[in-house]
Amino acid sequence: MAEVVLHAYLRWGHEAVERMEGNFAFAVWDARTDELLLGRDRVGIKPLSYALLPHGVVFASEVAALAAHPLVTPEIDDNGLCALVTQLRSPGRGALRGVYEVPAGGTVRFTRDREIHRRYWTLEARPHTLGREDTLKQIRELLVDAISRDLRGLDPAVLLSGGLDSSALTGLIASNSGKPPRTFTVMFGDTAAAVPDRPFAEEVVQMWGCEHHEVAVRPQELSDPVLLSSVLAAKDHPSPFGDKNITPFIFSRRVAERVPVVLSGEAADAIFSGLSGATDGVREPSMFPWIARARGFGMEYGIGTGLFDEALLRSVDVAGYLDRLYREAKAEVPQLAGTAAVDRVAREVDYLHVTRLLEQTVYHSERLGAAAGLQIRFPIADHRLVSYLYNVPWQLKRFDGREKSLLRAIAKDLVPPSVLTRAKVPYPITYDAHYKASLVTRLRMLLDDSTAPVRPLIDLRRATEVIENHRLLDRGGWLGRADVEMVLQLDSWLRRLRVRVNL
Structure with a gap:
């Protein structure tokens, strides 16, 4: 390079x-x-x-x-x-x-x-005049081109979750290269998400004859202090995602023992309007969509903010900060004069996801993979495809009433029917009792440490309630846990970088 x-x-x-x-x-x-x-x-x-x-x-x-x-x-x-x-x-x-x-x-x-x-590059608003079939043809050509660029001179390998994105990627590689990729799936056993990836991934593997590898992650590994430190160093910033950070790091480290480069289907949610939800073009967003969704669950400032001192968050004006950033982002959105309201709103939502949220997914995975010795490439995030899809009208993007309609149509002959109809699920998380107990132990140790740099920033009463009532960790499935993860990671980050807090 x-x-x-x-x-x-x-x-x-x-x-x-x-x-x-x-x-x-x-x-x-x-x-x-x-x-x-x-x-x-x-x-x-x-x-x-x-x-x-x-x-x-x-x-x-x-x-x-x-x-x-x-x-x-x-x-x-x-x-x-x-x-x-x-x-x-x-x-x-x-x-x-x-x-x-x-x-x-x-x-x-x-x-x-x-x-x-x-x-030297940014999203631009351009007219889109093609019908559905020609649009699908163009998108498929762009996808194949992006994949071929990322695989130049390499044996293909894919991180396969069994979801639509990675399954379609696997099918595109197999059908266009004549050689099925090696595939890798992470496994938790009985402590993972309610909808397991394994049977869907197995169907994809059988369909294309892939050399498949299952990578097992033991829940006990997720509490290893050395590993926790390595993951925080890899991320370079604290986050509330806890084992959603740790698991990909372990996964990447083990995949790197077999291949140096893999392709990932990440970015498809943002690029193919998989995060937009339904819109009628009338209700314009007034906040970043993911913050608005978090507020629907009672999280005013987003995921992982529940243990911070509410008075402190008001004093630094987090609400005003979010509003200011949203208005800045909205003012950047390129639009065409005379665009229908539904397409204007859809462009805004897509722009916000691509320019403000994408780094929490693709950037997140790239950093973790690189630190683990694995180069992860994201063909769906190719700038040509991003630019093209940005200008596809909303009615085409959701022509069948579902999210990622265009990708689903392209994948129709590339994935098993079960994958096409599979409900969208988040990245697997562990529900292991040992992991949750370790979070409580670490939180208790933090509260007992009067020198902890994050201590003045949190609501000690709420944190104590979590220690006394472990069921609070399960609020919203994993949202209560995210509050604890964020506090612990921020404390470690402040210590590691020796950051002075000057509010």
Whole structure:
């Protein structure tokens, strides 16, 4: 990668990024002009952060590396706490004060006296004139092209959940390459989700004759303190997703023992409007859709916020922060004049998911995989496909009244009928009693530690109630657990980066 970037830069200068493909983040120092160029891929799968110093700039793919620099003081203010709690940041802004991110599809160039930002790619609104069959044909061609780019020179391998996205990906590879991919499925046994992946994955494997591998994750592994530390380091930010972080890390580590690169069907929910829900084009959203859904479950600021001190969240104005970020994002949405209301709303919802939520899925998996020694590629997040689907009218995207209608139609001859009709389920989580007990133990230890950096930020009464009544962990299935996970991860993150809280 480094050699390719350097040759491209020598030939095309700072415009070389427009000719690059795939997922990347790079830095080029040009000693001829004393200029530094930072660049990031179009969708923002690879991370790249930087901090400005009085006499220069430091950059790294990990925020933790910046925080460790002797001239950087890791600190969070009101906005930083809001960013961490809500899992949302303005493009280009980091959670730590004075730390910035190269935006997806952007470059930042530093000269002797200037800082120059440039967007080389973004979503654009264009007319769509094709009917259903021609649209399906074009999407399938784009998918096949993206897969072939990601598999160039590699034996195919897929992370197969048995859901529509990964199953369709498996079928596309097998039908177009003439060679079924190796497939990998994670297993929990009887402690996983109510709808198991195994029988669906097995049907896909049998349909295409794949060499299949089941990767077992023991619930006891999820509480290993060394593993927990490794996962937090890999993620580089705290999150409320707990074993939804740990399991993919273990899974990736074991898959990496067999193959160096795999393809994933992640991003399909955002790209194929699988998260939009029903819309009639009249009820415009007034908040990020996933925050609005969380509020429907009584979580005003999003998942994982239930144990923070409510008075503190009001004082730093988390509600105002969310409203401000939503209005910023909404103002960015490219629209066509005269667009029907339903398509205008649909474009807005899709734009929000692609530009603000996607990093919680694809970015999440890429970081965990890379830290485990596995390169995960996401053909469905190819920028050509993203751009095309952004402009497909809503009626076509949900022509059969279901989510991801277009992908379902493409997959009709690629997956077993059971997969086509399978109800959508989240990534498998463990319901193991030992894991939940370990969360309570860790929370109790945190409350007993008067020096815990997260302690002043939480509602001690609510946290104590969770310790005294373990059933609160099961609120909403796993939402109560997410509150505890977020507090524990934030505390570990503040300690690890030696972050000063300055509210």
